[in-house]
Amino acid sequence: MRKSSWIRTGSAVVLVAASALTRFSVYPALHQVPDDTRTTFRFEGSATLLNPPALETGDLSEAFLADLPVILDRSVEVRDTSGRTAVVADGVVLRGRDGTRLNSSEDVWAVDRRDLTERPAPAGSGAGKHEGLVISWPLEPERRDYRFWDTGTRKAVPARYDRTETVSGREAYVYVVKADGALADPATTKALPPALPRQVVAGLAAALPADRRPDAAVLAALPETVPLTYTSTTERRAWVDADTGLSLDGALHQTVLARTAGENGPVTLFPVTDVSVRGAEASVEKQADEAAGTARLLWLLSTGAPLGLLVLGLVLALLALRGARRRAGEGERRPGAEPSAEPRTPQRR
Template sequence: MRTSSWILSGVVVLLVAASAVVRLMIYPAVHQLPSDTDSVFEYTGTASTLNAAALETGDLANALLTDVPVTLDRHVRVIDTDGGTAVISDEVVMTGPNDTQLSATSHRWSVDRTDLEDRPAPQDSGAELHQGLVISWPLEPEERDYTFWDPTTATEAPAVYDRTEDVEGREAYVYTIDAAGPLGDPSIIENLPTSLPRDVLAGLAETLPAEQRPDPAGLAQLPETVPLTYAATTQRVAWIDSGTGAVLNGSLQQTIVAQTEGPGGPVTLAPVSSMSVEGTPEGIAERADDADSNGRALWLVGFLLPVGLLVLAVLLAAFVIWREIRTRRGAGAGREPAAAV
């Protein structure tokens, strides 16, 4: 074999190795939650909530703000990584008219950077314990049910695959999540009263629709200062990009009710907070564009580049073999037959 053929054979080996490196090392490195992830998801809708200022002054007629327009911003960012684990800051702020802040929650989660499931929290990270998904879906989602963590009730709930839809030209898997239980989010609990006077609760009850009012006889039997606990229900719908796992759209309905302990268990007194929000058209379009760009980049690194390098290696190897065969045939044809003795 000539020197040039040895050199070309070496190039073939390098191309095959490069294809393997791209697919087995570079692709997994980029196909994970980036360490610089910093995203804000905006939702709009309406909310009803206790008016703390009105409660303090005894203005029961305005103690419950009803169906006010709100904007909910969810800020998700990676604050630390440890190999395949990411520590996530998850902050949600709801604002009402005149940019008045109505509520705010803040959490930290430790998740796997590929499947987004819970992972043991790195030391001193401050991440909370949870089970299942909490901020998004795996980077390669499937048409099946998942376990989702509901921060409001601090419980896990099934994320049920419901259907597949088109969202801004992207294929999206649609999941529904329903959760209910005692209120478990400390960020919300600390902003709600631990007790209220009985006459305040009675006044609140009068502002509610008839079907939501507690039994007047039951209210009358409560102590003058009523100790309160809270329960919550949430209904979520998530539209997840089938190619990247990105959240394209979402909706949330949440209700928190005040309770007190009765002879037979918790007695529901009145809703103290409810909201219904969904993604904005501008935000949906932006996330779909991002998913489209990310999907093309992943296809380039995960398929086109390694396959292209492998095809180039095969073509070059075929050329080396063809040239060697041709050279040897030419050499054999050029030899003179040996003379007979």
């Protein structure tokens, strides 16, 4: 075999091996949550909140900031990775449109870097316990229901696949998450009073719109010191890119209510927070652009590059085989190796 055939054959082997390496090693290594992930998604909407300055001064006529225009920024940052596990900080900051910080929270989770479900928390990470999805959706989402961790009630609830829509030119799966129950978020419950004087509760109720006030007779029957419990109700809608699992858009309505026990069952007294927001247009467009770029890269690594390398390797292998066969045929037809085509005539003596 000539040197050129050896080169072609060797190159073909290298290309086929590179094709397999790209598809089955490079692609899986890159198709996971990167260790330098840091993203922020902005929501816009309105909120009704208790007004701390009014509560401190006792001016309960201004006890609520009603229908306040707000901005909610949710940031996700990977703090550490170990194999398939990523330790992620999940932060939420609620601000008024003037930039005034109204509320904030942060949780730390340990998640799988591919399907985003729970993973054992590494020692010393401070990651909280959870079940199912919590920060985002699998990198390869499906048209099916998932389990989602509700941070308000600290329990897993269904995330139901609802429909498929188009968001900024991208195909998106729409999931709906609903959760309600006793407020279990430790940071929030720690900041709320376990009881209030009846006079304060009545003043807060009086500051509400008439159709949202508790019955006056119920208020009058409350004890001098009213024990309080809190409930959390959350409804989320997520528009998730069908190719990459990136969240393209989202909507959130979350309410925390103060309640107490009445003669005929629990009595809702007043809202602590009532936030309703939807993804800001700029954030939606940014996510769609990122999803498009990520989808192209994933296609290149999973299909384009491996297929191209495989085809080129096979072409070189065929050329090497064809060259070897041609040279073998030429060797059989060399002068002296073939019988004469014309019969010899015997010579007379």
